[in-house]
Amino acid sequence: MVTGEPVLALRGVSKRFGAVQALTDVEMEVHAGEVVALVGDNGAGKSTLVKSIAGVHQPDDGDIEWGGRAVTIHRPQDAQHLGIATVYQDLALCDNLDVVGNLFLGREIRHFGVVLDEVAMERRSRELLDTLSIRIPSVRIPIASLSGGQRQVVAIARALIGSPKVVMLDEPTAALGVEQTAQVLDLVERLRDQGLGVILISHNMADVMAVADTVVVLRLGRNNGVFDKSSTNQEQIISAITGATDNAVTRRQARGTEGPQ
Numbered sequence: 001m002v003t004g005e006p007v008l009a010l011r012g013v014s015k016r017f018g019a020v021q022a023l024t025d026v027e028m029e030v031h032a033g034e035v036v037a038l039v040g041d042n043g044a045g046k047s048t049l050v051k052s053i054a055g056v057h058q059p060d061d062g063d064i065e066w067g068g069r070a071v072t073i074h075r076p077q078d079a080q081h082l083g084i085a086t087v088y089q090d091l092a093l094c095d096n097l098d099v100v101g102n103l104f105l106g107r108e109i110r111h112f113g114v115v116l117d118e119v120a121m122e123r124r125s126r127e128l129l130d131t132l133s134i135r136i137p138s139v140r141i142p143i144a145s146l147s148g149g150q151r152q153v154v155a156i157a158r159a160l161i162g163s164p165k166v167v168m169l170d171e172p173t174a175a176l177g178v179e180q181t182a183q184v185l186d187l188v189e190r191l192r193d194q195g196l197g198v199i200l201i202s203h204n205m206a207d208v209m210a211v212a213d214t215v216v217v218l219r220l221g222r223n224n225g226v227f228d229k230s231s232t233n234q235e236q237i238i239s240a241i242t243g244a245t246d247n248a249v250t251r252r253q254a255r256g257t258e259g260p261q
């Protein structure tokens with residue numbers, strides 16, 4: 001298990017949508033250089049958790065801590081300014097633009113604030129993809145002509161332009177084949193090696209076991225176990241996901257303030 005101060009922490013986060021209690025008292029920590037897999041059945045609250053951190057939803061209760069301090073994330077821009085980047089499942093890339101155009105969409109580099117500086121953007125794009133060892137035929141190729149895996153790595157690269165400290169990936173391998181999945185998992189490992197904290201949502205246990213350091217299980221909107229990957233196995237995690245084992249930890253227990261029963 002990665003130790004030290006977490007860069008990002010959730011303390012007792014709850015979120016309700018009308019009659020649906022999507023999250024109840026959820027705890028999670030992410031450290032620099034750690035891959036945290038967030039797993040759970042459909043409707044367990046994974047995307048709601050990510051969107052609460054990303055500023056899409058506001059938690060009803062609990063705290064989000066950044067570098068040990070409680071922060072309020074009202075809008076997605078607030079999360080970006082803190083250094084939290086999110087790649088959603090529907091990648092939101094523009095098919096008709098090339099790789100450079102997608103990487104810099106909405107934050108184009110301009111000459112004198114007007115004319116697009118295509119040369120600078122192309123150079124930055126190459127540098128970024130090189131640092132991540134991402135290989136695509138050309139940065140001037142339209143997104144529409146890339147494979148699913150290549151599109152996914154471009155979407156992740158796009159999230160890295162603002163130099164975030166934490167990257168959240170919601171099901172980045174869901175639509176990918178074996179080789180493309182390997183490419184994305186490779187990239188996740190490089191992000192960790194560069195000291196980023198990564199939150200990876202995945203239904204695929206093989207992916208989780210391949211790259212996660214820590215596995216956080218949600219069940220029906222509550223924590224049902226935090227596992228150190230190196231000392232756990234797939235069966236234990238699946239049992240926690242399905243509810244065959246009850247690893248629910250209350251907030252007070254998590255903080256070590258609850259006495260013996």
Ligand SMILES: Nc1ncnc2c1ncn2[C@@H]1O[C@H](COP(=O)(O)OP(=O)(O)OP(=O)(O)O)[C@@H](O)[C@H]1O
Binds near residue numbers: 042045
């Ligand atoms: N915007 C919303 N309005 C109302 N209910 C919502 C909203 N978003 C999520 N929910 C509900 O909250 C619960 C948790 O949903 P969430 O999408 O977080 O689950 P998930 O773990 O991401 O599931 P999946 O694996 O299917 O993506 C579900 O019952 C869902 O119907």
Ligand SMILES: [Mg+2]
Binds near residue numbers: 046048
């Ligand atoms: Mg989801």
